[in-house]
Amino acid sequence: MLAITRPSCPFHPALTPRMGKVIGQVEHFCWPGILTNTVSLMLFLTSWFVLFAGIIFPCYWLVRQALARKLLLLVFCLAFHTHFAGPAGVVPIIILGVATYFAGLSRKRPLCFVSICLCVASLVFYKYTKFLCLQVLGLLAGSAGAAALEQIQPWMPLAPPLAISFFVFEFVHYLYDVSQGKEPIRSPLDFGLFAVFWPSIVAGPVKRYDQFLPALQQGVERVGKHNIAFGLVLVAVGLVKKFAADNLTAYVGWSEKVFDQLDPGERWLVVLAIGLRILWDFSGYSDMAIGFALMFGIRLPINFNWPYLAASIVDFWHRWHISLSTWIRDYIYIPLGGSRHGLLRKVGNGLFAFAICGLWHGAGWNFLGWGLYHGIGLAICSSYRQLGGGIGQKLARVFGHPVVARPATLLFVFVGWLFFFYPIPVAGHMLRLLVSAW
Amino acid sequence: MTEPSVPLSRLSRFLMPHSLFLGVVVGLVACSVAGRIASKKPTFKDVERFHALITPESLFYPTASQVKASVLSRLDPDKILVIVGGSSVFHGTGQKRDQLWTRKLQERLGPRYLVVNLAVRSGGPEEFGATVAEMLLADHPRLILVDDCQAGQFCAHPDGNHYRYFFWDAYWKGYLQPDPGRDARLQEAAPVRSEQRQECQRRMLLDSILFSEDLWNLLAYDKLMTLWTPLSRQAASQPRKRRGDPELGAAPLARRAFAGQLAAIRRVIDKPACIQPLPQVLAGRTLVVVRLFAPPALSRLPESVQATYQAKVSNTVARLEEMSIAALTVGGDFSAADYADGWHFSESGGARLAAAVSPRVQDLARRLGYLD
Numbered sequence: 001m002l003a004i005t006r007p008s009c010p011f012h013p014a015l016t017p018r019m020g021k022v023i024g025q026v027e028h029f030c031w032p033g034i035l036t037n038t039v040s041l042m043l044f045l046t047s048w049f050v051l052f053a054g055i056i057f058p059c060y061w062l063v064r065q066a067l068a069r070k071l072l073l074l075v076f077c078l079a080f081h082t083h084f085a086g087p088a089g090v091v092p093i094i095i096l097g098v099a100t101y102f103a104g105l106s107r108k109r110p111l112c113f114v115s116i117c118l119c120v121a122s123l124v125f126y127k128y129t130k131f132l133c134l135q136v137l138g139l140l141a142g143s144a145g146a147a148a149l150e151q152i153q154p155w156m157p158l159a160p161p162l163a164i165s166f167f168v169f170e171f172v173h174y175l176y177d178v179s180q181g182k183e184p185i186r187s188p189l190d191f192g193l194f195a196v197f198w199p200s201i202v203a204g205p206v207k208r209y210d211q212f213l214p215a216l217q218q219g220v221e222r223v224g225k226h227n228i229a230f231g232l233v234l235v236a237v238g239l240v241k242k243f244a245a246d247n248l249t250a251y252v253g254w255s256e257k258v259f260d261q262l263d264p265g266e267r268w269l270v271v272l273a274i275g276l277r278i279l280w281d282f283s284g285y286s287d288m289a290i291g292f293a294l295m296f297g298i299r300l301p302i303n304f305n306w307p308y309l310a311a312s313i314v315d316f317w318h319r320w321h322i323s324l325s326t327w328i329r330d331y332i333y334i335p336l337g338g339s340r341h342g343l344l345r346k347v348g349n350g351l352f353a354f355a356i357c358g359l360w361h362g363a364g365w366n367f368l369g370w371g372l373y374h375g376i377g378l379a380i381c382s383s384y385r386q387l388g389g390g391i392g393q394k395l396a397r398v399f400g401h402p403v404v405a406r407p408a409t410l411l412f413v414f415v416g417w418l419f420f421f422y423p424i425p426v427a428g429h430m431l432r433l434l435v436s437a438w
Numbered sequence: 439m440t441e442p443s444v445p446l447s448r449l450s451r452f453l454m455p456h457s458l459f460l461g462v463v464v465g466l467v468a469c470s471v472a473g474r475i476a477s478k479k480p481t482f483k484d485v486e487r488f489h490a491l492i493t494p495e496s497l498f499y500p501t502a503s504q505v506k507a508s509v510l511s512r513l514d515p516d517k518i519l520v521i522v523g524g525s526s527v528f529h530g531t532g533q534k535r536d537q538l539w540t541r542k543l544q545e546r547l548g549p550r551y552l553v554v555n556l557a558v559r560s561g562g563p564e565e566f567g568a569t570v571a572e573m574l575l576a577d578h579p580r581l582i583l584v585d586d587c588q589a590g591q592f593c594a595h596p597d598g599n600h601y602r603y604f605f606w607d608a609y610w611k612g613y614l615q616p617d618p619g620r621d622a623r624l625q626e627a628a629p630v631r632s633e634q635r636q637e638c639q640r641r642m643l644l645d646s647i648l649f650s651e652d653l654w655n656l657l658a659y660d661k662l663m664t665l666w667t668p669l670s671r672q673a674a675s676q677p678r679k680r681r682g683d684p685e686l687g688a689a690p691l692a693r694r695a696f697a698g699q700l701a702a703i704r705r706v707i708d709k710p711a712c713i714q715p716l717p718q719v720l721a722g723r724t725l726v727v728v729r730l731f732a733p734p735a736l737s738r739l740p741e742s743v744q745a746t747y748q749a750k751v752s753n754t755v756a757r758l759e760e761m762s763i764a765a766l767t768v769g770g771d772f773s774a775a776d777y778a779d780g781w782h783f784s785e786s787g788g789a790r791l792a793a794a795v796s797p798r799v800q801d802l803a804r805r806l807g808y809l810d
Contacts, residue, residue: 047640229455232462247666254668 043084043202044239044288052080053292060296061223069220070189073197073296080198085162092122092161097195100171104184104191112179116172123168126160131363163201165360169327170194174209176331185209190216199292203285205303205323212300219297227297234291241284248277256422259430267434274421275414279308282321308413311405313374313381316413328357343383351375361420366427370419377412466648473649476656477503480511487529487538487555488566489683492659494600495559496669498678501652502608506573509554517552518808519578520799523567524586527729528557530788532778534687539788546796551803558601563587563726564716565598569605572717573613580808582799583724589750590711592726592758596623597639606639610646617717688778688785696735699780703731704739707747713757721762723806725798727791728754730769732777764802768794 043049056076063069082090096119103115124132129152138145174194178184185191193216194209219227255262255270262270283304293300303323310316317325333353339346351372358371385396399405418427481504485492492498513519522528522540530538544553556567563585571583597605608614631639645651658664659678666674670681688694716724728751730736736744751767758765768791769776769783776787783791803809 046637047644050644225455225459226453229453229458232458233453247664250668251666251671254671 048083052076052083057295061228066217066220067189070193070216073220074189074192077193077196077198077201081162081196081201084202088157089161092126092164093167093196096122096168096171097191100175100195101185101188101191104174104178105186107178107184109179112175116175119168119171119175123164126156126164128359128363129156135363135365163203166201166204166206167195169206169324169360170209173206173327173331176335177210182210185213197293197298199289199296200300203282203289204321205286205289205300206327207300207323212298215299218299219293221297223295223297227294231291231294234287234294236291238284238287238289238291241280241287245277245280245284248273248280252277260433264434267430271414271418271434274417275308275410278417278420279304308410309406310409310413311402312399312409313377313412316409317374317378324357324360328353332356343387347379347383350379354378364423366419366421366423369424369427370416373416373419377416469650469653470648473651473653477501477649477652478507479504479656480508481656481659482508483511486535487540487683488558489529489685490559490669491681491684492678493558494603496667497665498658498663499603499651499655501655502569502573502604502611502613503649503652504655505556505570505604506613509556509570509574510577512552512554513578514552515578517580518550518803519574519581520547520551520553520584521567521571521574521581522553522555522557522584523561523565523571524557524563524584524727525561526557526559527782528555528567528584528586528727529559529561530555530557530783531559531685532688532782532784533788534685534785535683537687537785537788539783539792542789542792543796543799546792547799550809551799557586560600562591562593562595562599562601564593564595564605565601566604568716568720568724569598569601569608569614572615572720573608575615575719580806581723582802582806582808583720584727584795584799585724586727586729587754588706589728589730589747589754590706590709590713592712592754593714593716594712596620596627596714597635602635603638603642606642607645607651610643615717615719617719619715620717623714688782691775694774694777694779696732696774696777696780697738699735700738703735703780704743706731707739707743707750711750711753713754713761715761716763723802725764725766725795725802726758727795728758728765728767729781730767730772732769732774732780733772734774734777735780764798766794766798 056072059072060069063072078090081093085093099115099118103111106112130149133145133149133152136145137148174185185194190213194207194212197207197212200207252270252273255266255273259267259270286303290300290302301323303321305319305322307316307319310319333349336349336352337345338349352375354371354375355368356371357374358367358369361367361370385392388395399408415431418430421427422430482488482492482500485508488500490496492500509519509521520543522543528539530540533539538555540553540555544551547553556570558566561567568583568585571581575581595602597609661677663670663675663678669684670676670678673681715721730751731747736747739747755765755767769787772783772787772790776784776790778784778787
């Protein structure tokens, strides 16, 4: 209840999106991933949402009929999305959803492909236009980038539509699977629920329709009290994580401004705080999403499985943002050929997949850098044993031991977060400060 | 493919749904009851002023009930209560705790009066202190509110700005006096009110039922603070009761930044005037000090701007007096040493402020019949 009653503070930076400004050597950025999750927390802490939850859950539990539950759920999902995205924010999901639904029904590959292009083009338009114009085109053709942006900007909304990254990925996955021969969703009601399911729409997990529909059917037919109880516990756990993350945001936000002046121990403490913050922020939201879904009797896949206990980078990506990493694997890495065409192609495919993964989080060079950092790490991790010969085998014995493997993986991941959150030169500077103390 | 959700069967051994649901309800009720009990505690009875570590600046939100209880616990029914409200100027920014101008005001007024400093940094004349004064009228009618304002700005928002949570807390808890004029202004502002302001209003309505803020305040003040803030970063988890007043006082005269604040002063002078009434019950018992900017700063502005400013000051005093609010200006004849910066008073400035304010307070008390 404290979470619900705490008034917003006009002074507290963590509760207000912050715009980039240079302070000393360290840029202080508005973190897109964190902003999404800060936004999602703020959605759940509004009086509108409290009222919404206070109405939808009892209504859903009291209505016994499966079809009626689905209808009720769809109406409330649309209400949720309309309220928080605004009427203009709902238009893209409706247009893309309708196109995706009919393309899927047709089961025609060209139509599915066109729909996939439409979805991807929308995502690029809403989220990456500025980056492509100013950063990419600007780099290649100078002021042409700014001129191009000036032409396009009047057509663009102030912010991308809510949840566009998530529903586009879900639509693309659906269309791809259907084009490969899987059965499409025939019921518009089921499709609508798949498209706008409110617990997961804002920040994941990224759903798979072949898992979601059976879970949905199970939920609308029967909601056990164990589901509700466990769901409630998960929501509570998620909220606690989010508030812990919020505290760390304040600490990191202040510390990054004075990073140069901190002593080495404190700098590493800041890095630790950054790593914990993003874990609790993302996994906290996922817990809440899974918990709310469970209170409908609908089981969503887990998204985080103790990622900082990973014994290798491969293992890390089996535990971190699982729904996203498996999506990248299944719809980018494997279609490109995966590991089926030799080592070089495998590495190339992996780098490309992780570049996409990085850019998905935000439109910036640092996100691309972070993705490639992990792609390179993964490539080395999965091939050094074979390529290294005798030395490789010896290294494998050392790095295979959990006492070495886990801390090494953790170090790799935490250093990676510097590239995720800060521009590359700044991250490099912070890294130099971290290691120079030794 | 994707990981399955956590199997329920393992946890259902430990989870007893009915017990959990009952526990949630009982817990909620217990916390609300504890919050109501906490709301009646004079939590801040030893607080001389609401410094940065016990205000929203460091994520601490004193509630209307707790502040009311704290002031009431210090009250002697025979004394005339002088509530000092307003902004950081009256809060005493630029003065350390032992240099506070309100201590000097108390010395000048004598034991017949009790001076309570409820001015807050970034507070408006209608906020916090004024709200508390309104709340206490029913319990202690012999009350005078001493407030401050900038030239041209008085009560721009009927529910406050940075402390609007406090207003709505008092409002929903039924502590405020009926005031049709204010209600009309609130109604008028409602359609254009930002989502954030509306959310604050709704949130405090919920809190007036649950009293969670009161409970959390008690714990954070007495036992353990759970939030890290830059202001409280040294020992962030220490209970706020144990944190001293962080105000450092004025810098040495040579380092006081008068020139650096000219842009901010110009913004104030150029801002369109907005002078709105206080709640009716307070109007006749309020003394407002229209504080002037530091002469060393003002003198650097063009003469035309200075003339505009003086006219604004005079107009503000006149408008206040039309609203039956006693008003005076302070600072025009002060020197650089009396100011900590462009608008906050130093220790000597605070002493002169107290000297200017005390006779007007006594005069007001006489007119209101408090001395009979």
